[in-house]
Amino acid sequence: MRVSIKWLKEYVAINLPLSDLAHRLAMAGLEVKTIEDIGGWENVVIGQITRVDPHPNADRLHLVKVGLGKEQQTVVCGAPNLRVGDKVAFAYVGAELIDPQSGETIRLKSAKIRGVASSGMICSEKELGISESYEGIMVLPDEAPVGTSLDDYLGDTVFDLEVTPNRADCLSIIGVAREIAALTRQGIRLPQVSYEEVASTIEQQVAVTIDAPDLGPRYCASLIQGVKIAPSPRWMQQRLLACGMRPINNVVDVTNYVMLEYGQPLHAFDSPKIKGSQIIVRRAGSGEAIVSLDGVERMLASNMLVIADKERAVAIAGVMGGANSEVSQETTSVLLEAANFNPVSIHYTARSLLLPSEASMRFERGISPELTIPALRRATELIIKLAGGKAAKGIIDVYPGRKERSPILTSTEGINQFLGTGFSQDQIIGALTLLGFEVEVADSASEVRVTIPYWRGDIQQAVDLAEEVARIIGYDEIPQTLLSKSLPRQNPEPIAALKEKVGRSLTGFGFQEVITYSLVGLEALKRLSPDSHALKPLPLRLANPMTTEQEYLRPNLRANLLVALAGNRKHEEGSIRLFELGKVYLPRQNDLPEEREVVCGILSGPRFERSWQAQDESFDFFDVKGVVEGLLTKLDVEASLEEAQDESLHPTKQVAIVLAGSRVGVLGEVHPQVLKAFDITDDAAYLFEIDLTSLLPLTLGQKMFQPIPRFPATIRDIALVVGAEVTHQQVLDIIKGFPLVGKVSLFDVYTGEQIGGSKKSLAYRIAFQSLTYTLTDEEVDKVQEQILSKLAKEFGATLRA
Amino acid sequence: MLAQLEQLKQKALWELENIKDAREVESWRVCYLGRKSELTKILRSLTILPLEERKTVGAYANELKSSLENNLDERKKTLEKVQLTTITRVAGIDITLPGRPIPIGRLHPITQTLKEIFDIFISMGFQVVEAPEVELDYYNFEGLNIPEEHPARDSMATLWVDYKAGGRPILLRTHTTAADLRIMEKLKPPIRAINAGKVYRYEASDATHSPMFHQLDGLAVDVGITMADLKGTLYEFARRFFGEDRKLRFRCDYFPFVEPGAEMAVACSVCQGSGCRLCGNSGWIEILGAGMVHPRVLERGGYDPEVYSGFAFGMGIERLPMLRYGIDDIRLFFGSDLRFLRQF
């Protein structure tokens, strides 16, 4: 809401610097977004043309004498609209003006024009920066005081206020004036409205009925006949422009002016165009359409309210008038509407028709039905004043939606307890009274009965009064205390701790965390499978996606990580290790989706940073496997790995991560075709994805201390030769199944000529260990023999020669 | 004789100063302190001197001897140090060569910021709770006094899910305040909870807007919680997050789910309050919205507003690192660009 300070001053005195006022308003809830100065002219005063003579040396130029109060100046002027007696803006030498040709600011110098000295200038609107007009000089109204500086007369300051949705009353000059008055402890001066009426009553000429009182609780109208449509006077146009509205003609401008002044939208109909002289407030019929003032045909729905005459809709109630009843140059009789409409219905209508307007904005925030009569009377008065004509006797007032509001009972003690303040009863009552509330001290000492003024529809209960008290006395007066009651029992969510641990581990492993959008495109998801078939189950789709790239709720993290890898590969030649810890969203029948916490990591490129010593190696499958094993070790869980069929991964280079019989994730090399689909061509990439929601219960076990062995271990190295199809895991499981076997590490894997093509050699270092005594060589030999014979029996394993 | 000793001292010390390695030190010792040295000779020949002279020369010569010995020790230590350095250089490593790189991983700046805020509130007795991002209209709007067609919905353009949960509309939560009713339903008073995470808006992305960003909300419900408690808690947070000296502003604002409502701002770090482009000439940067939980919201959460009161606050996270590090584009947070992420 743009508010002219000059206009405000008509209702309330402003005795403090405007920056201080802006601060006070902001502290009380009305933030001033910008403070804009209009004018700011120096060395420009109001003059009056006293004489116009032809220039001796030029046909088109004149010598103009301008009276400036105490003195008189003669200037050369070429404007076509010079008239003796007109009030004009006179710029002295030294004034800063806008050059109409270049648009630049120039400082006015004295000049000789065709041999005649001219010091000063009569200004056009463009030269003053008021408008684009520079064909003629600006002519000021007759009441403009000669000799006064133009800045005092035309200059203004505009506050652009951020009005919160609860304060429809502050979408008006008077509403803001009330706030300022309360904050600066003074009263306000409202316009005194009076106008003459003719003998014939409005009821004899127009009838109003409300068919939908739920959507239209009140409808008031006046009738003014014999008006003459013309531009509105400069002062009104200036105020409308200052407040961001475009002047149209005197009648329409009055409706806008009074809307800005009182906050009540008004609408003027060309009265003879109302068929049957009847206004009907009703719901739109199904399939009904209306051409609105902007010339667009609007299809209406049956839950929208229209203002209709006997035959058709003439306005979309509270949103926009209809072209069929619009005030035009020929209009002589005006039916003026001031009504109250249901906020929900107006919001719905304006939103559905994409027609937000100054009027709808006020109605949808809920203005008081009591506003109609004062605003209607003010507008009627102004139309008569500016457009002539006479008002029919009386005002039509159909008011089926009248509601009585009962006072709110509260207590000053309760307010203090709630705010944590120690305001006195006088302070509290004083604050409320300043806002126009009537406060009556009730039976007990601290109880008060507060009657709410009609314009404050937002005040409904005691807490609302507490806020009024706090903001008028000032939020700065609220003390700062810390919560002093007993601390609640802490029940931290275990998933949060797990996420933190995973994040810390992976950053420790050199992984960079990324956060990507939870919304993905179907295309990116399809790229995750080599043959790009449809995804099952289909992820959740948005009803109103902004783009196809952000249309679905992600069912996995890997698509975004592959995009992130591809993006970084454009400028990174070194190793890339990325991970994301975030949610995936899986559809559930008749319910909100399941949000599962997942961690996904990706690595690609050289294993070591390029360095003066680094080996030139690339990441491979065992790097990603090592990361996952390291992570699981950090989490103190033991997983087994099983074959997997994840179609985003290389068919033979992937494994499922299995814990306590259930699959919690997968790791492996990204399928080359998938990589290609994501535009990653240079390197292979390795990925893991673990469902932390499934992992969580398996990480909650209690860890127990293992004593440090007090007796030395006996170390034995054995090199086995087995068939190529035998896996390390199979061999390991057997070795570990024997007693006294401690740590087993695989230190060599060999395939080659020496041992025959279909065989491989696995070399293990086994630590034999007892916690209770020192093993003898004989004991160890015995176990080792047992191990070898079992391996020979199971896999045909032999010792490598 | 004394002059001879004085000359000897000057010469010995000068030579010692100029010695460069340990072997020279030994020959110096032999030369000046050895059994055949001039000083030893002088000491030995003292007996031939008259008694008076013997006393003075003897004292001086002994003094000189211990002084030379001390100087010798000093010099040895210095040389050992120098030698160590020299030896390593001779052994052939260039210590200025870069160390073997270890991979560095970092948490995302948003994760880091959240952690920092969590720690502050946890120290004030708040606990972190989890809440869904995909929500029912009820928790995000309706239950928070934002029914359909409420103008407050206009400022939170919503992304809707193309599915209904048992006929009820589903949306991507537009604010973390959506967790408040769930927390009230789940926990028993006294409640002091914070929750944080992603929120979503139907908003085209540009340097200052993103369809997805992060928020953190706090909620306290108990008997006797006051607006002063809210102010004190938020000031404590701001002092710890922004520093003791940062000026703060706590002013009236409106949110449908609180009454009274408030907004907290910190003095602009660029202009210190005089007004600049960053703060939109106001001198203040809004940090969070807050207020006392609205009685109707308390009721919906299962609390009698006549008995219980509470406060709530909510803040956007991205703007905090943006202000702290001077980041000028919110999209950088979700672009996964290592050149950006490595800076934090």
Ligand SMILES: [Zn+2]
């Ligand atoms: Zn600033």
